[in-house]
Amino acid sequence: MNGVEVSPWTLRYVAVAVASFLLAQALMVLGLSYPIRPLAAPATLATVHLVTIGWLTLLMLGVLHQFIPVIGAKRLHSQAASGVTFWLVAGGLVLLVLGFLSMPSLLLPIGGTLVLAGVLIAVWNLGVTLAASRPLRLPALYVTASLCFLTLTVLLGVSFAVALTLPEVFAPATIGALLTRGIALHLLGGIGGWFGLTAMGVADRLLAMFALAPEDRGRARHWAFWLVSVGIGASWLAGLILTLMPSPVVQDIGMLGWGALFIGVALYLFDMRELFRRRRRRELEANAVFGRVSLWALGVAAAMTAFAGVLSQFASLAPALVYALLVGWLSGLALSQLYKIVPFLTWLERYGKTLGKTRVPRVQDLVVERRARPMFWLYFGGAAVGTLGMVVVSEWLLRLGALLTLVGTLGIAREIWLVRHPKTEPVPSDRQSA
Amino acid sequence: MMEPKILDVRADLKAGREPLPMIMQAVKGLSPGQPLLLRATFEPIPLYRVLGMKGYGHEAKRIEDGDWEILFSPGEKRGLFGHRSKAAPDDDAAAKTSAEGWPAPVRTLDNRGLTPPEPMIRILSTLEEMGPGEVLEAFNDREPQFLYPELRERGHSIHVEKQDQGAHLLIRHSD
Structure with a gap:
């Protein structure tokens, strides 16, 4: 009898991730990043990487070390390796942030290498677990693809760190290409490939599971995955080839890839609408309600992309697009799912042994949604204000948006903290948990 | 084709008796390759x-008085919803536990359509009401991954049959 154990590391990843996100938002409120500072300013880069590595990467890695065993019905290959990844990525992040703030500094390539080492261990650890659980179902396919993009993105990141601090390693032309087209690949692979595909796969499973929606929702569900992952892969590869040599054919393939990605996202949103439409649970819990709101943010980002394409304004709308994706969709989804994952794991840890023998509280008795829901609205309101601030390049709107998301995140983090550290013991509610 | 064994449960059904144990008993008594009518x-x-x-x-076919006659013949393994079971590689020790020689289930739980962790709570609560060696049967939407460590802890054994759209569980109460 195997079964999956609760990972002792997941909640540590979550704690450092939430702390990084709070710090990054505080820096934005203080005006220490774009648009008050330039996009490539040290403080902006430090803030962005607190969000991307500290918050989203640590969070997703922590969750995947629990999620992949559960969806694949296979034990995690190594819990110890999960701990090593945690320390390497968290330690690397600290050096990276200090490195950005003292650019050019050797701390950048050192920190980057630590993050890379942690990520490679995670990819190996999770990859072996995935391989043991073949044949892979759709959520596992999403995660497999996303782990490939994670590796590529971090490899590129380390190359930037080396190019910035030890330029003699590369030919001057390579540095030029790296720091222009390379950055675009870093963004595409990181946001679309790593965060995007992970978020899509995890949401496909978690939202269906907790909203009681069927898995056989039709072809769109599968087409969405293939179009998005192959689309990102094709535009990524095309971008890489184009840094080495100009080729109109490859450029066309790249454009096709973007097209496939766009259609894939549209199909995904359609499928998610089906998921909610065909659910059997009428009253949704906060994780599903706000998971759905985060999908609206993805929809808004997709609409912005279409709009930017029509007006040929892609370059000027790109910062707003990135903000809508990172803060609205990905972080919003992450917060909403954490609000389910942490209570669930805590409940298992606390009551697993006595289940069936005594009446225990339900998972929902561990949370107070009445207090959490306004915090989520504050968060998403702030994300909308911040995105608008990015579109019109208004410093004050952006800072106001960041203040609202910061207060919202603090409120949600407090609720999650209280799940772990209740002031009073939760009691079984009247509704029997059966 | 081998001569089928015939089982008529109409009288039992009319008398309000639960036919499942009888049917399972009859299936057990079939010789290899023998169908059941x-x-x-x-x-x-x-x-x-x-x-x-x-x-x-x-x-299945309808016979006189709106009754039914069903011929069950051994052959291809079918999944929970009539699909062919995926031959998922199953090195789970859990799934390997053979349910052969186990008595027919005394309780059946349909846990489909419940959100986690409710299937797990129902299974563990039901097991508390059952006696040593008795078997509980459950239909779940998915394999209850977090249930296994609890069963192991309590000494119960489980046999899992994975389906395309769920899992069929047989859990034997510890002796």
Whole structure:
């Protein structure tokens, strides 16, 4: 009898991730990043990487070390390796942030290498677990693809760190290409490939599971995955080839890839609408309600992309697009799912042994949604204000948006903290948990 | 084709007796390759799944008085919803536990359509009410991964049959 154990590391990843996100938002409120500072300013880069590595990467890695065993019905290959990844990525992040703030500094390539080492261990650890659980179902396919993009993105990141601090390693032309087209690949692979595909796969499973929606929702569900992952892969590869040599054919393939990605996202949103439409649970819990709101943010980002394409304004709308994706969709989804994952794991840890023998509280008795829901609205309101601030390049709107998301995140983090550290013991509610 | 064994449960159904133990008993008594011909007052759709998982296909037809006659013949293994079971590589020690020689289930839980962790709570609560060696059967939407460590802790054994759209569990109470 195997079964999956609760990972002792997941909640540590979550704690450092939430702390990084709070710090990054505080820096934005203080005006220490774009648009008050330039996009490539040290403080902006430090803030962005607190969000991307500290918050989203640590969070997703922590969750995947629990999620992949559960969806694949296979034990995690190594819990110890999960701990090593945690320390390497968290330690690397600290050096990276200090490195950005003292650019050019050797701390950048050192920190980057630590993050890379942690990520490679995670990819190996999770990859072996995935391989043991073949044949892979759709959520596992999403995660497999996303782990490939994670590796590529971090490899590129380390190359930037080396190019910035030890330029003699590369030919001057390579540095030029790296720091222009390379950055675009870093963004595409990181946001679309790593965060995007992970978020899509995890949401496909978690939202269906907790909203009681069927898995056989039709072809769109599968087409969405293939179009998005192959689309990102094709535009990524095309971008890489184009840094080495100009080729109109490859450029066309790249454009096709973007097209496939766009259609894939549209199909995904359609499928998610089906998921909610065909659910059997009428009253949704906060994780599903706000998971759905985060999908609206993805929809808004997709609409912005279409709009930017029509007006040929892609370059000027790109910062707003990135903000809508990172803060609205990905972080919003992450917060909403954490609000389910942490209570669930805590409940298992606390009551697993006595289940069936005594009446225990339900998972929902561990949370107070009445207090959490306004915090989520504050968060998403702030994300909308911040995105608008990015579109019109208004410093004050952006800072106001960041203040609202910061207060919202603090409120949600407090609720999650209280799940772990209740002031009073939760009691079984009247509704029997059966 | 081998001569089928005939089982008529119509009288039992009319008398309000639960036919499942009898049917399972009859299935157990079949010789290898032998079909079972079942007569009942209604079409026993849930049974298709249960016997499908044991590798029996079915052919149903209406007979006199609106009763049903179903021929269960051994052959291709079918999944919970009539699909062919995916031959998922199953090195789980859990799934390997053979349910052979276990008594027929005394309780059945349909946990489909419940959100986690409710299936797990129901299974563990039901087991507390059961006696040593008794078998509980459950239909779940998915394999209850977090249940296994609790069962192990309490000394119960489980046999899991993975389906395309769920899992069929047989859990034997510790002796």
